[in-house]
Amino acid sequence: MSEERPRQPSRPSSSDAGSPRNNRPSPPAEPSRRRFLQSAAAAAALGATPHLHAQNAPGAEPTVDAPPAASVAAQPVHLHINGREYALQLEPRVTLLDALREYAGLIGTKKGCDRGQCGACTVLVEGRRINACLTLAIMHDGERITTVEGLASATSLSPVQRAFVERDAFQCGYCTPGQICSATACLAEFDAGTASAATADVRMRPAQLTDAEIRERMSGNICRCGAYTNIVAAVRDAHSAKA
Ligand code: FES
Ligand code: FES
Numbered sequence: 001m002s003e004e005r006p007r008q009p010s011r012p013s014s015s016d017a018g019s020p021r022n023n024r025p026s027p028p029a030e031p032s033r034r035r036f037l038q039s040a041a042a043a044a045a046l047g048a049t050p051h052l053h054a055q056n057a058p059g060a061e062p063t064v065d066a067p068p069a070a071s072v073a074a075q076p077v078h079l080h081i082n083g084r085e086y087a088l089q090l091e092p093r094v095t096l097l098d099a100l101r102e103y104a105g106l107i108g109t110k111k112g113c114d115r116g117q118c119g120a121c122t123v124l125v126e127g128r129r130i131n132a133c134l135t136l137a138i139m140h141d142g143e144r145i146t147t148v149e150g151l152a153s154a155t156s157l158s159p160v161q162r163a164f165v166e167r168d169a170f171q172c173g174y175c176t177p178g179q180i181c182s183a184t185a186c187l188a189e190f191d192a193g194t195a196s197a198a199t200a201d202v203r204m205r206p207a208q209l210t211d212a213e214i215r216e217r218m219s220g221n222i223c224r225c226g227a228y229t230n231i232v233a234a235v236r237d238a239h240s241a242k243a
Contacts, residue, residue, distance in 0.1 A: 077141050081106065082150025092138050096130075097121045099137035100147060108148040108177050112222075119221035122178035122185075123147050129185035131220075148177035151184060160184050160238045167234040171225035179221050183235045186217045187242065209239050 074089040081104055088103045097114070100106045100123070112120030114133045121132040124146040151158040157165065160183045170176045190209050195202040198216035206213060214235045215228075223231065 075138065077138050079104070079137065079140060079145055080143065081145045082147060088137070090137050092136060094137050095133055096123070096125075096135045096137045096140060096145075097132035100132060100145075103137075106147050106149055109181075110174055110177055112175070112178075117222070118175070118178075119182060120175050120178040122181045122221065124181055124185055127185070127188065129182050146181070148180055151180065158184065159241050160187070160234070163234040163238040163241065164231075167230045167237060169230040169234040170223075170227050175221060175223045175225075179218070179223065179231055182218060182221045183231075183238065186214070186235065187239055189217065190239070191242075209236070211236065 072091050072093065074091050077088045077090045077099070079086045079088065079099065081100070086104050088099060090099055090103060094103070097109060097111055100109050101111065109123055109132060110120040111133065112118035114121075116131045116134040119131065122129050123132045124130075125135075125140055126144055127146075151161060156162075158180075160180050164170065164176065164180060164183075169179070187209075190206065190213070193205040195204075195206060196213055196216045198210075198212045199206045211232050214232050218231065218235065
């Protein structure tokens with residue numbers, strides 16, 4: 001039985017020893033992918049180390065990050081909402097929309113885009129429609145605000161609300177409070193003789209509240225369900241009911 005001997009690494013032959021190939025300086029060892037990942041992880045850990053070390057140094061008092069200080073103190077703001085007085089403490093940066101929903105608890109007004117693009121937050125301030133997400137509550141100190149909760153009386157819906165129900169002018173209903181507030185002001189604006197971009201001669205009172213007038217005047221209120229045909233019909237009905 002022959003004994004198998006371990007194989008020796010081959011040595012360069014004497015003829016290879018002087019060849020240019022073997023005199024070439026050997027390239028630096030390439031880090032393997034695993035080594036690279038290990039180095040990256042170690043570097044990341046090192047970045048966090050001073051902070052951890054400062055907190056956990058032997059003998060040092062353990063520290064707790066302080067909560068960020070309130071940047072501006074809250075101030076008293078008085079809002080007259082739906083016939084009721086609200087005395088609120090608000091930071092000056094609180095929008096009217098957040099004041100209504102988060103502080104006054106009136107969640108009928110909806111937050112859609114929070115940047116003035118959808119009209120879901122439309123409310124009436126002193127009878128004029130505005131996007132509540134684009135204005136600060138403190139700017140309306142002492143003013144009269146009407147939200148969708150304030151349109152109906154104790155016993156009946158407003159004409160616009162009734163028309164929306166009768167015309168089935170919604171699907172999911174998310175845009176509806178803003179649509180109804182906007183339509184309420186839209187009809188008042190038309191009655192006051194305000195022209196719109198759809199009015200043929202802006203020097204004259206618009207003669208008729210056509211569907212084109214309604215579409216233009218309500219164009220700031222987006223309905224993602226696409227209930228526009230019924231919304232226009234509801235506004236037309238509410239206008240006819242008043243006439
Ligand atoms: Fe105000 Fe969209 S939430 S306009
Ligand atoms: Fe759904 Fe208008 S009813 S967004």
